[in-house]
Amino acid sequence: MKGDGDFFALLPERPVLPLFGPSHSPPVLEATTVFAFHCAEGVIVAGDRRATSGTVVFSDKTEKILELDAHSLMAIAGVPAAAFEMARTLQTAFEFYRRSQLQPMSLAAKVRALSKLLRDNLPATLQGVGTVAPIFAGLEVADAQAKPVIFYYDPLGATFEATTFAASGSGALTIRSILHFLENWGRPRPQDMPLDQATALAHRLLLTAAEFDTATGGVRPEKRLFATIKLLNREGIRTLQPEELERHWQQAAAS
């Protein structure tokens, strides 16, 4: 038999998943666009709905903005298998801590917990089959004056706090450029926008990213296909419903 070596050396010669095209690439779902920015009512966390495997659109109904607890959100970019498992682990860890210790986990500990999971995922990241670069938005629950904060990570677990916005995934460069421009020269700046303007902006950002990135999609407001958009503030997390997003979209188009 040809192909002595380890399992990964053998895979290209003896593919186990012929479903994924002639290249027999493994079913790695990646490329996406998720982002978070401050608006007047809190932090908006939004994402497109497309999951791809190479050139194949795997799903256009993927939920990439995941609620970890009542005041924590994780936006996932990268390999969903690893990202969903991280989110599930964090959901259980945060709730277990809150219930068993009778106090919520601090924001710093939550941020660190995600960093540690990314670090533990290092072998899969290096092999190229488990890369995850998430965004985390949270709020220090114990501090009555605290405002929501955005963090972003590199795939090895390094943590960075975003002052006004963060974006991750294959369409992130476009989004970052636009948000940078708007934060400096926009009138109003995204951080001063009311919720309706902020959700309309989120859709326009995704549509722009999708223009230059085939892996970003599943969002077509004119066809009532809206992005996943969640608002985080002191009251907790609110998922914006399609009816509300449609109203915001139409208001923005009319103005």
Place this chain on the structure above:
Amino acid sequence: MTEEPYRWLEAIANRREYIREQLKGGTPVFALSRPEGIFLLGVGQGLQSKVFEIYDRHAFAALGHPVDIERIRQAAIEAAHLEGFNRSAADVTLRRLISFALSTPLKNAFEQIYAPPLIVESIFAELGDTPAQDVLVRLHFDGNHYYETSGVVVAFSDPKREEEAATWLRQNLSPTDSLARVTSLCLTVWNALMTEKPCAELAPPAQPLLQIEGRTVEAALLDRRLSGRTRYRRLDPAGLG
């Protein structure tokens, strides 16, 4: 000597008596299935709690030694989260928690006469989509337990008085009662149990009774109306009026 059967029986009887004696200082806790959700109430002192969240749709209220309450609470939380993580939140059921994670260790602790017993009388509650689907379990210190179908459970150190109190609550509550009235009736019974007054002679209070002087009234609701995963929320009893 305890290898002899009658000695062992005597030791168990002594142990039961000892635990009942220890429980006499405890104050009753309540769980009631209501249209809004499952209402739980306990009366503690200072920061000591008697009502706790266990999992998304599960709660626990107990009286007994604080250390033992904590051990049972931790065991329940660990078992529920492990099950929820390995399978799904829908697979966390009270029947499995009680049967496999709680009643067996309680029975073992009670019958191993050279080890200290767990001095806890408790109630576990699981929220359903409707009051008819709610599950209320009364768990005793020896692992014995029963599923209560009337929608009202009281845990107290004296089984006879406990049943008297539950009966009075069943007779005086209706599904349309507000949570303020439910609290008021629970605290009326609480006062009667603590002052050894017969429950049959009680009348519902003319003015809502929402606080006990010098004590902390703890109330919580497994809220059927909430849409998120976590249904447990603390209530401010004084604010219910």
